[in-house]
Amino acid sequence: MTGEPSTHPPSVVDRLPRGELVRARVATAFAAPLAAALDDRLTGYLRIEPGEALLGGSGAEAVVTLEEGVPVLVYDAAADADGPAALAALAGSAPARVESYRLPAETLADLHDPDADAAAPFRVAPDAPARELAADDDLADRTRAAAPDDRGDEGDHDALAAFLADEERVEQVRADARAEAEARAAEWGLSDQLDGE
C-alpha cells in the first residue's frame, strides 16, 4: 500500500515549477478538466483545490501531473497520500477549483521517468483519474488509448483498494446514504414503506 509518509521523497508539489496557467475554474466534476487536458495533449499538471478547501481556505490541494494529456503522478497534500491512495482521497471531492498549468516536457522528464524510484509511489494507471475521479468510462478509454505503450495496466484497482481499506470513510458513505434514503422517503411520502427497525 502506498501512502506511508516515511517513504515520501520531497513532495511532487515542491518539485513542480509553477508553469504557464492555461485555465482555471471551479469544476462541478473532474471530467471536464481531465478531458480538456487530454484534448489539448497538455504536458504539465492540474492543481486541484477540493470543495471543502474552497470554503474553509485550508490550503488543501492535490496535483495530477500530465504528459501529453495523460495522467502520470498524483499527490494529495491534505491526506498526504500518493498515487492510488491520493485518487481515493480525492474521489467525490468535486466541486473543486482546478487550475491547469503547462510545463516544458523536459521539466517533468526526471519525475516521469518510469525508473525514477522516488516518483514510483505517485504513479497511477493512465485511465485511473478518469475512472475514479470522473466516473467517465469513455474518457478513461480515450485516455488509455492515448497513453504510450510502455504505460502498463498494473495497479488498475489500487485506488479502489485504498478506498475500501479506509473503513471509517466507507461507513460514512453508508451512513450518509441511509440518512438520505430516510429524508427522501419523507419527501416522497414513502415513509410508510420504510423498514420499521
Added chain:
Amino acid sequence: MVEAFAVASGKGGTGKTTTTLALGMALAERYDVTVVDADTGMANLLFHTGLADAPVTLQDLLAPDGSAVDVADATYDRHGLRVVPCGTSLAAFERSDPARLREVVAELAADTDVLLLDSPATLASKSAVLPVVLADRVVVVTQPTIPALSDALKVQEYATSYGTGVAGVLFNRVRGDLGGVEEQAERYFEGPMLGSVPDSDAARAARDVGEPLLAHAPDSDAARAFREVAAGVDPEPKAAGDVADRFRSAVVPERP
C-alpha cells in the same frame, strides 16, 4: 410462487440490462422467469432482446387508458424468458402513469417464479426508487471503481432502509485482476459477493444484434461468469399472492 428481485446499480454504465438478462436466462434453467424493464425513463431492454419494434410495451400499459391493454400483449417469450420491454417514446413517457406499474407487476407476479426488475440507474426520484422499494431482494451491480462502488453501497442502504434484502453483489465489466478487492468489498455488503464478470466485447456485440449475451455468445468468458453468478442467487419463491399484494399496496408514485 414468486420472488421479485430489483437489479440495481445506482450508477449508469455498469451493464445492468446485460446482467438482468444474463441472470434471467441462467435462472430460467431452473425457474419460470419474467424480466421487466422497470427503467421507464431510459428503457433499453427492448434493444437487448430484439424487441425494438415490439408493437405493445410497458409504456402502453402505463398509458392513462392502459387498463384497456392486456398485460399479456406486452409480454414476449424470448430466449426462455417472459420479457416485458418498455418503449422509448418521450411523449409516451410523459403521458405514462407510473402508478399503474405496481398493478402491472402484481399481475405478472401471479404467474412466474422469479421476477427480475431492471431498475433505473439513479435513486433521484420516487419512480426510480420504486423497484427497490417493491422488490424482495436487490441484486447490486457495480464496476470496480470508487464512484460505482459508492453508488452500489448507496443502493444497498436505500434497499435495506425499505426492508428489501440484498441477494448479493457482482462486479461487472472488470478489467485486469481484481486482487483482493472482492474480499475487501464483501465486508461492507449485507449479501454475498456473487462474482466478477470480465469486460467483454461479446456483451457489446450481443446488444448490437439485439440478443442477450447468453444467447449470442454462450461460451464467452463473460457468459460463463454470469452463469456462475446466477448459481449464487438462490431464489426463495414466496406465495404469489403476497408479492402481488405487496405491489398493490405500495404507495403510488407521482409523475416523474
